[in-house]
Amino acid sequence: MDKAKPLLKSHKVEETMEASRPDTSTRILDVSERLFVEHGFEATSLRMITQQAEVNLAAVNYHFGSKDALFESVFMRRLAPLIAACLSELDAVEADGRVSDVALLVMTFIRPCLALSKDPSRGGALFVRLLSRTLVENHRLLRETISQQYSVFVQRYAHAFHQALPQLEEEELAWRMHFAFSVMFNAFAGNDVLKIFGRSHVVTARDPDLIVKHLVPFVVAGLVAPDHG
């Protein structure tokens, strides 16, 4: 089915706006980010990507080497700044000596996620969902590369929460952090279990600030609940 291709730039007349379109690599990354989220890695073909990015099919392999390497590039472009932002917020809280405030610690993770969700290009919000997909799909990328590169992330938060909640056993604290990050993460990813079973009041209204308003009290309450051991 070779349709007539209107994509052919017969002559370049795009000097109308100064908003020049990004270069080939960036265009591929942006489109890939969206398509990987919408359809998943396997179900997203290079032909879908290159068509929507309005680049040649071979451009992906030229600029990134392979489809797998493209995925890694899409992923790392957003993850590294996110981790850095969280740790930076954590630094600030610890420098102020306010590490005993659980809600403040929670916010050091929420604020960078919130910033992502508010990304005007929408790419940031997509990335949280991509991260979520990649997590449940148990990608090799997460198991190997990232776990080695950002293991400090968990260590820093474990240390901080241990100071804020010294009454909790180490194992109990690990469980609560597990639950806390799980619910925060899925909230920003927009994963709504209840949505499966019909319209949900919450996820339809995807105002990031509204998420935080309800999310923080829930998470903090779970974290500071008295130990049952």
Add this chain to the structure above:
Amino acid sequence: MDKAKPLLKSHKVEETMEASRPDTSTRILDVSERLFVEHGFEATSLRMITQQAEVNLAAVNYHFGSKDALFESVFMRRLAPLIAACLSELDAVEADGRVSDVALLVMTFIRPCLALSKDPSRGGALFVRLLSRTLVENHRLLRETISQQYSVFVQRYAHAFHQALPQLEEEELAWRMHFAFSVMFNAFAGNDVLKIFGRSHVVTARDPDLIVKHLVPFVVAGLVAPDHG
């Protein structure tokens, strides 16, 4: 072509011979369940399935019609009993007039999930992960079929939690249920956000009872937290 659903012919008469291998359909379903979880729907080929199930390649299309229909069969085989079990537990709690006990309501969802996780054939535990994957991947099956079929699930729980937590605004309650089911669901699915960044203490030890022991206090604390509005 046949629209009949004779899929329950599994535990029919095979008791004469001990350890008789299940019939073709069941074998396909069992293997598909595992492979869909391990590799995802798109990355699982019919050739992988039929090879491991030791059936002919054409058997899938003969018994289920298509790969998509196979996925739906794999999914529905476990989901319908799970939903039914939850609602049955909910019935019992309401019949006893103990609907104001939040922890008891939480357990009406957790107990069936726990039973799945303890399924000796391991298929149940796999299914929770499959449900998780399918949710994150935003499958057409979930958006269309299930949301219409099991919308009563959310309604029943919303009603029950409203009775247990009458002080909460309807919107606030919806958010908390959203968070609560999210964390419960991901706990049983074994999705550990922190696992990405290195070894996690919690998920490696996948004792379902241990999950529940730590999960319930966290969830209940988040649900019953005082309203901030």
Add this chain to the structure above:
DNA sequence: ATGCGTTTCAAACTTACGTTTTAACTTGAT
């Protein structure tokens, strides 16, 4: 044993995938 509907089987079909190739085009320094 025979006939018939159901199931299994090997093989082929069509399509789409990721990747490679080779040539053409652009760009900037000489």
Add this chain to the structure above:
DNA sequence: ATCAAGTTAAAACGTAAGTTTGAAACGCAT
């Protein structure tokens, strides 16, 4: 203008995917 490096282009390659086909094998009442 020329050359080389960098980039884009169109086409083809080899493979693997889901599905279809038609015959063989099976189960079982007659």
